[in-house]
Structure formats: structure tokens, C-alpha cells
Amino acid sequence: MRVLPINDHLVAFYDGRPAEASVDQSKATWADHGANYVGVATYAVFSGDAALVYDAFPSTAQAQWVRDWLTRKGVRHFVLANSHWHLDHVGGNAVYADSTIMATEKTRQNLIANRAAIESGAYSGPPAVKPLVVPGVGLLAPATVTIGKVTVELRPVNIHSADGLVLFLPGDRLLLAGDTLEDTLTFVAEPESLGEQYRNLAAMKTWGFDHILPNHGNPAVIAKGGYTPALIDMTRTYIRRLAEHARDADILAQPIERFLPEALADGTVSLWWAYREAHGENLAKVSGYYKDHPLPDFGPEK
Structure with missing residues (x-):
């Protein structure tokens, strides 16, 4: 575990x-493929004896490490916000069972609907997440949380998954993006909404953050x-090109470099080995879905 201070009230x-x-x-689990191999971060906004923790890692061991670190810094009151319902973000929720846990209402409903499979290990295979602690607060609209003097805006978004929740820190002009954005590339979880995600990414860019x-x-x-x-x-370019090439005869063989030459060349992102597997899964998802469905209408490229 690496502790990466961002400023005096935010740590990764x-x-x-x-x-x-x-x-x-050969021994990899869902936690390895979806998080540990590509690298996984969670964040904490903290001030005085309070902290807002953004996501809880794949495992309770990782989440407990974070809570213990914050406790040593004097934090006694915790709020946990889940970015979305995928297991690598909620696997450690049980560590905060005594605290307020927030997410979008869509996240709550997804977890409730799949609780039995998740807790048995049938949903994504082992390890099972048991007990699965479901957020008690389900957001239907943007909300604001104040930690000390730090204002955090919780904003629901349909990017990566329809139940997404990102955190905007207006005082820092900074966005905690969850899985809406990644380096090297995004995981395509819901190919059916790529057109909407493309437009939502453009809208998100206008919010006024610098980092x-x-x-x-x-x-x-x-x-x-x-x-x-x-x-x-980069993310908009990637998902657009995925969809536009979804019906190519050789789509499953097209490498990352085919889709992101500009971003790789200018250093916007770097090529990490574990994303080749993710890219291969993305190709299979978009080609499988758009084989029988109309391609998205992305509109003019801008």
C-alpha cells in the first residue's frame, strides 16, 4: 500500500x-484482473476528526489498512462514498459498517439485487464478498458533504456504469473520477450506453476542474x-473508435495502439500491460453487442 498525499486535506x-x-x-481472481493488476486507488478527504473516504478497495484487509491510517491521524468520524457497484469498489465496505455509507440509489439497488450471488462467490467467482454491506444512503440527485472546511460535491453520472458517482472538490478544482476515467483506458462495462457516456463525458469536462x-x-x-x-x-476518442470499428472483420485482433496513438504519443496516458486484457474484453463486448444493435449516434467529433 502506498500513501500519496495530494494536499493538506486529500490523500490517495x-x-x-x-x-x-x-x-x-493462473491464480488471479476478479480482484486481480479488475483492480490489483491495473493498480487501484481510493481517496480520503479529511479535516480534524472527520473523513470522507471514496471507495473501499476490493478487500476488507485493504480497507482496514486505510481506516487504521486515518485513525492514527486522529479521524474518528467516517463517511464512505461508493463510486459505483462493481466489486472492487465495495469489497471493503464492511470495514465502515458503523459509519454512514453513501452511493447512488442505482448502486444500492444493484447490490441488493445481486447480494446473494456476491456473498456466495457466484457473481464473479471467489473471493466472495461476505458480508456485503450495502450503502444506507441512496442518492437520486447531486449532494454536498462538508468535511471541516472542505466542500465535496457528490454528482451522479452515467459514465462507465449507469450508477456512477464522482466527487468534485470546487475549492481545489479537482475531480475524483472513480472508474469514469482510467489510464491506460476505460473498462467498457455497459456497451449499450456508449453514446450517452460519450455525451456525458463532454458535459463533465465543463464543470471547472483542472485535475x-x-x-x-x-x-x-x-x-x-x-x-x-x-x-x-482520450476516453471519448477511445469509446467512439471502439464503436465505430465494432463491425470490422478483424476487430478482436486490433491492439490498443490502433485506438489511442495520439494519447500514447503525447503522454496523456501510458501503456500498462494489464490493460491489454481489458482492451481485449472491450473489443469482445462492443463487437458482440453492436453485431445486433444499431451503432451509437455520437454526433460531430469535437
């Missing part, structure tokens, strides 16, 4: 991102304060 906790040669992929901190990204970039809004442009 980063785990994973091992070298490819050091892992035995972006994603849950999956390069720890060196996160440690320096995060990514520029160019990460949004």
Missing part, C-alpha cells in the same frame, strides 16, 4: 500494479496531483 491510497513477470495469472484523480491510473501521475482534462478527450 494506492495498491497493486505489479510487474507482469511477477504475477501468476483528475481516477481510481485506476499511474501512481506517479496521481502522486503529482493527477491528470489534466485531456484524459476525458
Whole structure:
């Protein structure tokens, strides 16, 4: 676990991102493929004896490490916000069972509907998340939380998944992006809404932030304060090109470099080995879905 201070009231906790040669992929779990191999961060906004923690890692062991660190810093009152319902973001929720846990109402309903499969290990395979602690507060609209003198705006978004929740810190002009943005590339969880996600990304870019901190990204970039809004442009380009090439005869063989030559060349993102698997899954999802459905109407490219 790496602790990456962002400023005097925001800290990132980063785990994973091992070298490819050091892992035995035959023993990999959903937590490895979806989070630990690409690298996973959670964040805490803290002031005085209070903290707002953004996501709870894949496991309770990781989440407990974060809570213990914050406790040593004097934090006694916790609020946890889940960015969305995917297991690598809620696996450690049980560590905050005594605290207020917030998410969108869509996240709550997804977790409730899939609780039995998640707790048995049938949903994504082992390890099971048991007990699965479902957020007690379900947001239907944007909300504001104040931690000391720090204002945090919780904003629901349909990007990556329809139940997404990102955190905007207006005083820092900074966005905690969850899985809406990633380096090297986004996981396509819901190919049916790529057109809407494309438009929502453009709208998000107008919010007035200067830096972006994603849950999956390069720890060196996160440690320096995060990514520029160019990460949004890259993500829009990637999902648009995925859809536009979904019916190519060789779509399943097309490499990452085919879709992101500009962003890789100018350093907006870097190519991390574990994202080749994610890209392959993305190709399969978009080609499978758009084989039988109309391609999205993205509108003019801008």
C-alpha cells in the first residue's frame, strides 16, 4: 500500500500494479484482473476528526489498512462514498459498517439485487464478498458533504456504469473520477450506453476542474496531483473508435495502439500491460453487442 498525499486535506491510497513477470495469472481472481493488476486507488478527504473516504478497495484487509491510517491521524468520524457497484469498489465496505455509507440509489439497488450471488462467490467467482454491506444512503440527485472546511460535491453520472458517482472538490478544482476515467483506458462495462457516456463525458469536462484523480491510473501521475482534462478527450476518442470499428472483420485482433496513438504519443496516458486484457474484453463486448444493435449516434467529433 502506498500513501500519496495530494494536499493538506486529500490523500490517495494506492495498491497493486505489479510487474507482469511477477504475477501468476493462473491464480488471479476478479480482484486481480479488475483492480490489483491495473493498480487501484481510493481517496480520503479529511479535516480534524472527520473523513470522507471514496471507495473501499476490493478487500476488507485493504480497507482496514486505510481506516487504521486515518485513525492514527486522529479521524474518528467516517463517511464512505461508493463510486459505483462493481466489486472492487465495495469489497471493503464492511470495514465502515458503523459509519454512514453513501452511493447512488442505482448502486444500492444493484447490490441488493445481486447480494446473494456476491456473498456466495457466484457473481464473479471467489473471493466472495461476505458480508456485503450495502450503502444506507441512496442518492437520486447531486449532494454536498462538508468535511471541516472542505466542500465535496457528490454528482451522479452515467459514465462507465449507469450508477456512477464522482466527487468534485470546487475549492481545489479537482475531480475524483472513480472508474469514469482510467489510464491506460476505460473498462467498457455497459456497451449499450456508449453514446450517452460519450455525451456525458463532454458535459463533465465543463464543470471547472483542472485535475483528475481516477481510481485506476499511474501512481506517479496521481502522486503529482493527477491528470489534466485531456484524459476525458482520450476516453471519448477511445469509446467512439471502439464503436465505430465494432463491425470490422478483424476487430478482436486490433491492439490498443490502433485506438489511442495520439494519447500514447503525447503522454496523456501510458501503456500498462494489464490493460491489454481489458482492451481485449472491450473489443469482445462492443463487437458482440453492436453485431445486433444499431451503432451509437455520437454526433460531430469535437
